[in-house]
Amino acid sequence: MLATMKKSRPINLKLSTINFPIPAISSILHRISGVIILFVFGIFLWFLDLSLSSLEEFQYITSIFNSFYFKFISWLIFTILIYHIINGIRHILMDFSCLSETLKTSTFSTYIVFSMTIILSILAGVFIW
Structure with a gap:
């Protein structure tokens, strides 16, 4: 009987x-950044x-x-590390239920993570160069 059933x-x-919501993209990038950091x-x-x-x-x-190339690569690595740490704090x-898990809150906190990453990435670039 199971062989004749066809799921549609x-x-x-x-x-x-597929259109992923921005919190899903943030979560995927968090995992990718963790692998890169490893x-x-x-x-x-x-070294x-x-x-x-x-x-x-x-x-x-x-x-x-x-x-110059190593400084640029170092800046990219610092940016990845900054993103991973800030998004890890968000997670x-x-x-711990300090942030609700609604789509609206997740989207807003994701934009905060991206904004903080950009600001701290610029500061890291100033520090490196």
Whole structure:
């Protein structure tokens, strides 16, 4: 009997046609930023290991850190870290019921997270350069 039943629910496999609400996009970006931070942390530990191995390696790592490209990449990493921390605080506040979990509150708090990320990202850029 189960084999003859056919479910007629719609199947949409084109992700570009799905309109996610802004809190969903924020949550997805929070997960992606966490994965990026995990990999970057490993790379920075490798840089630390290299810089502590010898004086030549330390000078090499110092020259890499002073380049424009590395400063730009550092700024991107700081921006990702800032976003992840601020959005993590937002998620914690929602978990402890300090923020309601309605779509209106989530949308408003997401815009606050994006705004704070932009402001602190600009400050990080000033600090790096």
